[in-house]
Amino acid sequence: MTTLSPLTLASYIPSKKPRMLVVDDEPDNLDLLYRTFRREFKVLRAESGLAALQVLAEEGEVAVIISDQRMPEMKGTEFLSKTVPDFPDTVRIILTGFTDVEDLVDAINAGQVYRYITKPWDPDELKSVVERASETYDLIKQQNEALHLAEKQSKLMVSVGQLAARSMTTDELLNFLASSFGQILKADACALVLTNQKGAGCYGEVDEPMTAASEMVKAAIATQTAQAAVNIQSDEAKVSEALYAGGTQCHAVVPVTYQDQPLAALSLQWNTAYATVGDVTQLLSLIAPQLALCLKTSVA
Numbered sequence: 001m002t003t004l005s006p007l008t009l010a011s012y013i014p015s016k017k018p019r020m021l022v023v024d025d026e027p028d029n030l031d032l033l034y035r036t037f038r039r040e041f042k043v044l045r046a047e048s049g050l051a052a053l054q055v056l057a058e059e060g061e062v063a064v065i066i067s068d069q070r071m072p073e074m075k076g077t078e079f080l081s082k083t084v085p086d087f088p089d090t091v092r093i094i095l096t097g098f099t100d101v102e103d104l105v106d107a108i109n110a111g112q113v114y115r116y117i118t119k120p121w122d123p124d125e126l127k128s129v130v131e132r133a134s135e136t137y138d139l140i141k142q143q144n145e146a147l148h149l150a151e152k153q154s155k156l157m158v159s160v161g162q163l164a165a166r167s168m169t170t171d172e173l174l175n176f177l178a179s180s181f182g183q184i185l186k187a188d189a190c191a192l193v194l195t196n197q198k199g200a201g202c203y204g205e206v207d208e209p210m211t212a213a214s215e216m217v218k219a220a221i222a223t224q225t226a227q228a229a230v231n232i233q234s235d236e237a238k239v240s241e242a243l244y245a246g247g248t249q250c251h252a253v254v255p256v257t258y259q260d261q262p263l264a265a266l267s268l269q270w271n272t273a274y275a276t277v278g279d280v281t282q283l284l285s286l287i288a289p290q291l292a293l294c295l296k297t298s299v300a
Contacts, residue, residue, distance in 0.1 A: 005276045006185050006250075006268075007283065009141075009148050017042050018063040018134055023052040023079065024095070025071045033066060036123060037130065048072065049079030061087045063137040064130055069096040069116075080112045089140045091133040095119055153283055155184045160290050163298060170299050174201025177291070185280060187268040188248070194299065195221055195262045204269075210243045211267050220253040221262045226281035227253045231273050249273040254284040258292040263299075266291070 020041040022033040025048055034043045044059060046052035048071055056062070065083065069076035080092045092112060097119035108116070114136065115129050159180035163173060174192050182190030182203035189204040191211045200208045211217060216227040229251045232238045244251070248269045256264040266284060270277070 005274050005279050006187070006270060006272075007149055007152060007279050009144060018137070019044065019059070019061075020064040020066065020130070020134075021046065021052060021055060021062045023047075023049065023065065023067040023071070023076070025068065029068065029095075036127065040131075041134075049074035049076070049082075052079060053082060056083060056087065062090055064091050064093065064133045066093045066095060066130070068119075069094050077112065084112055089137060089144065091137045093117060093129060093133060095121065149279075149283070152184055153286070156181065156283070156287050157290065159184070160287065160294050163294050168298070170199055171201070173298055174199055175203070177201055178203040178206075181266065181284075182268065185268060186270070188271045189267075189269040191267045192256075192264055193217065193267065194264045194295075198299070205246060207243065212265075214241065214243045214251075214253075214267070216251055216253045217265045217267055220255045220265050224255050224257050224260070224262060226255065226285055227251075228277045228281050230275065230277060233273070243269075247271045250277045252277045252280050252284075254281055254288055256288050256292045256295060258296045263292055263295050 018041055020037060021044045022030060022037075023046045024030050024033065027047070030045050030047065034045060037043050041064070044055050044062065046055050049067070050073060052065075052067070065080065067076040067079055071079075076094050076096075080094065083090060083092070091114045094113050094116040096116055114133055117126055117129060159177065163176070166176075168176065174194070178190045178192045178201035181187070181192070187204065189206045190202070191206045191208060192201040193208070193212045194200060200212065202208060216229065219225075220227045229235070229238060230249070232244050232249050232251060233247065238244060249272055250270040252268045254266045255262055256266060266288075268277075268280065
């Protein structure tokens with residue numbers, strides 16, 4: 001089960017033990033770097049820039065890269081520059097045993113190198129730099145997550161707000177909303193089900209009657225409280241429900257009410273086994289009042 005949620009950036013997997021990559025063509029240096037940081041980090045190793053690129057291709061993003069500058073086939077600065085497009089948030093540190101001012105200045109100015117350390121390095125200095133680099137990575141990720149969440153919230157609000165300027169039938173309106181919410185939240189199925197049995201909007205593989213009759217939708221409407229379930233395929237009590245036969249792993253339902261009167265339920269399903277969808281229900285609960293007003297004024 002992934003630690004991500006539908007509102008989390010796919011590249012960001014929080015961990016108590018962050019990952020780092022050390023790159024040096026001298027095995028002794030690699031071993032020394034590994035021993036220095038193995039307690040605080042999961043340390044990946046590579047003996048060349050090309051090998052390091054392969055490690056990243058297989059292992060994915062790391063918080064910190066420490067690379068030697070003078071290596072055969074590819075300089076450290078050249079290797080680090082190649083990591084920027086795929087891993088822009090990774091913090092990069094270069095180790096250099098000589099003065100190659102032009103390469104270092106160009107790399108630093110281009111944002112490819114966070115710091116450079118001269119060889120032989122001072123262990124305490126290197127530890128301090130790496131600690132700050134890891135903190136910088138976490139801060140960047142937190143800021144990106146906040147921006148990512150704000151962007152999704154803005155898109156959802158805009159989708160609802162657009163309806164005031166559009167002339168739609170009830171079916172068109174419900175399908176527009178279900179499609180917008182489903183796509184923005186990357187759901188495999190999304191349904192906006194009216195409580196008065198006057199219809200529903202659907203996105204993805206949705207069984208409308210089955211969704212309307214599901215226990216979670218009925219509970220959300222009856223209690224006017226958002227419902228969420230994760231890891232459904234491992235839950236004996238839920239996996240037997242026909243609604244989840246297609247492989248649904250997560251299900252979130254948010255009631256849409258106007259002046260304490262239930263108008264609809266917004267149901268979203270994902271086939272990915274996210275650890276949480278609670279952040280989705282929190283976000284949708286913030287938008288539900290505006291959605292309720294839209295439905296009250298637009299749906300007869």
